[in-house]
Amino acid sequence: xxxxxxxxxxxxxxxxxxxxxxxxxxxxxxxxxxxxxxxxxxxxxxxxxxxxxxxxxxxxxxxxxxxxxxxxxxxxxxxxxxxxxxxxxxxxxxxxxxxxxxxxxxxxxxxxxxxxxxxxxxxxxxxxxxxxxxxxxxxxxxxxxxxxxxxxxxxxxxxxxxxxxxxxxxxxxxxxxxxxxxxxxxxxxxxxxxxxxxxxxxxxxxxxxxxxxxxxxxxxxxxxxxxxxxxxxxxxxxx
Amino acid sequence: xxxxxxxxxxxxxxxxxxxxxxxxxxxxxxxxxxxxxxxxxxxxxxxxxxxxxxxxxxxxxxxxxxxxxxxxxxxxxxxxxxxxxxxxxxxxxxxxxxxxxxxxxxxxxxxxxxxxxxxxxxxxxxxxxxxxxxxxxxxxxxxxxxxxxxxxxxxxxxxxxxxxxxxxxxxxxxxxxxxxxxxxxxxxxxxxxxxxxxxxxxxxxxxxxxxxxxxxxxxxxxxxxxxxxxxxxxxxxxxxxxxxxxxxxxxxxxxxxxxxxxxxxxxxxxxxxxxxxxxxxxxxxxxxxxxxxxxxxxxxxxxxxxxxxxxxxxxxxxxxxxxxxxx
Numbered sequence: 001x002x003x004x005x006x007x008x009x010x011x012x013x014x015x016x017x018x019x020x021x022x023x024x025x026x027x028x029x030x031x032x033x034x035x036x037x038x039x040x041x042x043x044x045x046x047x048x049x050x051x052x053x054x055x056x057x058x059x060x061x062x063x064x065x066x067x068x069x070x071x072x073x074x075x076x077x078x079x080x081x082x083x084x085x086x087x088x089x090x091x092x093x094x095x096x097x098x099x100x101x102x103x104x105x106x107x108x109x110x111x112x113x114x115x116x117x118x119x120x121x122x123x124x125x126x127x128x129x130x131x132x133x134x135x136x137x138x139x140x141x142x143x144x145x146x147x148x149x150x151x152x153x154x155x156x157x158x159x160x161x162x163x164x165x166x167x168x169x170x171x172x173x174x175x176x177x178x179x180x181x182x183x184x185x186x187x188x189x190x191x192x193x194x195x196x197x198x199x200x201x202x203x204x205x206x207x208x209x210x211x212x213x214x215x216x217x218x219x220x221x222x223x224x225x226x227x228x229x230x231x232x233x234x235x236x237x238x239x
Numbered sequence: 240x241x242x243x244x245x246x247x248x249x250x251x252x253x254x255x256x257x258x259x260x261x262x263x264x265x266x267x268x269x270x271x272x273x274x275x276x277x278x279x280x281x282x283x284x285x286x287x288x289x290x291x292x293x294x295x296x297x298x299x300x301x302x303x304x305x306x307x308x309x310x311x312x313x314x315x316x317x318x319x320x321x322x323x324x325x326x327x328x329x330x331x332x333x334x335x336x337x338x339x340x341x342x343x344x345x346x347x348x349x350x351x352x353x354x355x356x357x358x359x360x361x362x363x364x365x366x367x368x369x370x371x372x373x374x375x376x377x378x379x380x381x382x383x384x385x386x387x388x389x390x391x392x393x394x395x396x397x398x399x400x401x402x403x404x405x406x407x408x409x410x411x412x413x414x415x416x417x418x419x420x421x422x423x424x425x426x427x428x429x430x431x432x433x434x435x436x437x438x439x440x441x442x443x444x445x446x447x448x449x450x451x452x453x454x455x456x457x458x459x460x461x462x463x464x465x466x467x468x469x470x471x472x473x474x475x476x477x478x479x480x481x482x483x484x485x486x487x488x489x490x491x492x493x494x495x496x497x498x499x500x501x502x503x504x505x506x507x508x509x510x511x512x513x514x515x516x517x518x519x520x521x522x523x524x525x526x527x528x529x530x531x532x533x534x535x536x537x538x539x540x541x542x543x544x545x546x547x548x549x550x551x552x553x554x555x556x557x558x559x560x561x562x563x564x565x566x
Contacts, residue, residue: 045462048466049465050462050465050466069465069468069469069470069471070468070470071468072466072468073466073467073468073469074468076466077466078462078463078466080460080462080463084460085459086323086324086325086458087323087325087458087508087513088508088512088513089455089459089512089513089514090241090243090512093455093514094459097455097456097459097467098467100452100456100467100468100469101467101468104452123241123243125512145467
């Protein structure tokens with residue numbers, strides 16, 4: 001059996017996450033879902049080593065504590081939920097920050113700008129962009145890292161429909177290249193694009209499996225308190 | 240190449256040229272005007288009068304001005320990156336007041352007479368205490384309001400300490416004069432001793448140089464920087480230590496000189512953008528140039544103290560900045 005790309009054993013974050021154990025294989029596109037305050041961002045930050053957490057976390061079989069911070073920057077790309085910029089760095093320089101742990105070699109920066117349609121904005125100060133554009137900058141930075149573990153916290157929420165679908169396409173491409181892509185999301189209509197779904201409620205893992213197995217009527221009722229009804233509706237695809 | 244890149248490349252040579260011009264002016268301007276030829280002769284001891292004026296008065300003053308200017312501006316730059324707030328600076332946050340309070344206590348208690356190192360050491364201690372308080376009161380990413388309120392509270396508290404010391408030693412004229420010097424900030428009567436005391440600023444500047452790139456990433460937030468591979472804890476510790484020591488040393492030799500750490504990095508950022516790899520050297524040379532210019536203005540305007548000139552320039556600038564940032 002393949003070594004999991006990300007492995008969590010009884011991981012807890014005081015008051016926010018309780019005893020989560022999880023194995024995520026390489027080349028998987030994984031969605032983390034749950035109601036507001038269920039611990040999605042906490043889980044993502046903990047598995048990235050960005051929050052102090054109890055329990056065991058390993059990347060590719062190696063305990064996170066044994067991986068120097070600089071090396072982590074080569075293995076992980078994290079897109080935060082909020083895109084706050086106090087200083088007016090240019091779009092290009094923010095995307096180029098993704099190469100910090102590669103010795104600032106600048107590789108893949110132009111390609112990442114193109115992938116997120118940012119080339120025309122490359123020299124614009126990032127603090128003068130709209131919320132959606134800022135998120136595209138952060139996603140481009142994540143793509144520029146070429147990291148095998150990609151963690152995008154509600155990255156799609158601020159994007160328009162075309163860029164959201166485009167981003168999912170990039171996530172799929174990364175997955176096919178062997179990366180593990182984790183994204184937290186609220187729009188469950190996008191769940192059909194995912195290989196696996198991790199469901200959290202009140203800081204606890206309540207389900208983990210394929211979307212078809214996990215996203216049942218009873219789960220929607222128990223976790224989200226809503227009634228799910230499968231019906232043909234609006235379907236959007238990239239033209 | 241973007242226009243900002245072009246400006247960025249030109250900024251350092253232009254700033255250094257301005258710095259050289261102001262250094263020459265600083266050596267030349269005074270009761271006895273010395274032209275560049277006489278300065279040259281004086282420096283090589285070919286002109287005895289010029290030599291005495293330069294080596295005993297103007298050269299140490301000019302060097303102290305350069306050192307404290309570079310220290311205050313780069314200290315402000317580091318604090319702005321640390322707090323992710325372009326209004327953070329050693330003066331506004333109370334770090335300079337902490338340094339001044341430490342120096343004033345050393346003078347007031349009579350410890351200054353025991354060793355020339357007592358005042359700088361106490362200034363560093365005072366600045367460290369103030370920095371610790373600011374970190375507790377306003378963590379990284381704190382809002383402008385919270386930062387400024389923390390600074391107001393600290394400045395008031397440390398002002399009370401200095402006032403208490405001042406009121407307790409009203410009978411000792413010499414100590415009082417020294418204390419008032421520290422409170423107003425100035426470069427009068429600076430000697431080679433002060434140059435030596437301030438000389439570790441050069442080491443601080445060297446240590447600051449490699450932090451430029453990590454500071455870029457840190458100014459986006461500690462968590463993001465860590466995810467990109469920055470050892471946040473280590474870099475932040477070094478940043479804070481350097482900003483505190485640089486500000487404290489500047490305060491130890493020239494007293495409280497306000498607004499340099501706010502104006503210089505801010506103006507430079509407006510001109511060349513926020514990349515710290517450029518801003519670190521520019522702040523060092525730009526700060527030196529700014530303080531030399533303010534000192535010259537003060538000398539030409541009837542010997543106004545440096546702290547008064549920087550406040551006269553910095554006060555309106557700060558209000559403009561506050562108005563701009565609230566939009």
